[in-house]
Amino acid sequence: MTDIFSFASTTPRLGLPNLFTAQAQKEFTVNEAFALIDSLLHAAVEGEADAPPSDPGEGECWLVGIGPSGDWAGHSGRLACRQSGNWLFAAPIEGMTVYDRSTKQLVRFRDGWVRGASVAVPAGGEVIDVEARATLGELVANLISLGILPAS
Incomplete structure (x- = not known):
């Protein structure tokens, strides 16, 4: 998820925000969930880096390296995905697999990213x-x- 907002209730595996009965501004919660689903379903990353690219494309995802800087500071090992002009961060879960376009191979998360x-x-x-x-x-x-x- 982004750094700006924290949701009181999320799903256990991917941290998708839950809706509440009579919740105001449901579209915000639903849009955040859709953004995460869009980033994580059939995940593919451009590569691994410590700093965000200078001109990221909308929808691009990256593996954040071990020494993150700039907008990625404090998000080591996470997936950083560009959505609506902002970086959306997702913590990997055990067994998660992404396709790395730069190396043309699958990368799996097992106590860290493994290639x-x-x-x-x-x-x-x-x-x-x-x-x-x-x-x-x-x-x-x-x-x-x-x-x-x-x-x-």
């Missing part, structure tokens, strides 16, 4: 098993294409 490591395709050696190498190469290529491993 797959590059895997070297087997080559050389004294005994060459062409079929095994072809299979491993194909497997690695598929894992890269699925965003599970980064391209090397």
Whole structure:
């Protein structure tokens, strides 16, 4: 959520604001919930950074790095999404997965953001098993294409 407002009652997983009976200005609460849903449903980030981009596009989301500054100060590890000209921050939950457009891979939250490591395709050696190498190469290529491993 943004820094400006804090809601008295939110959903347990994503912190979406709840409505109250006879609540005034329901549109504010509903719009805040829609903004969070828009940012987090099928989440994709532009990349990871410590400072906000100089000219962010509406709807852009970023992973806030470990040394945040500027508008992102105090939001390390969160998702920062640009909505209506403001930054909307969302705390990740265990098991959350986002797609990083800059590295073309999936990033998962498990006690912090975790990325797959590059895997070297087997080559050389004294005994060459062409079929095994072809299979491993194909497997690695598929894992890269699925965003599970980064391209090397």
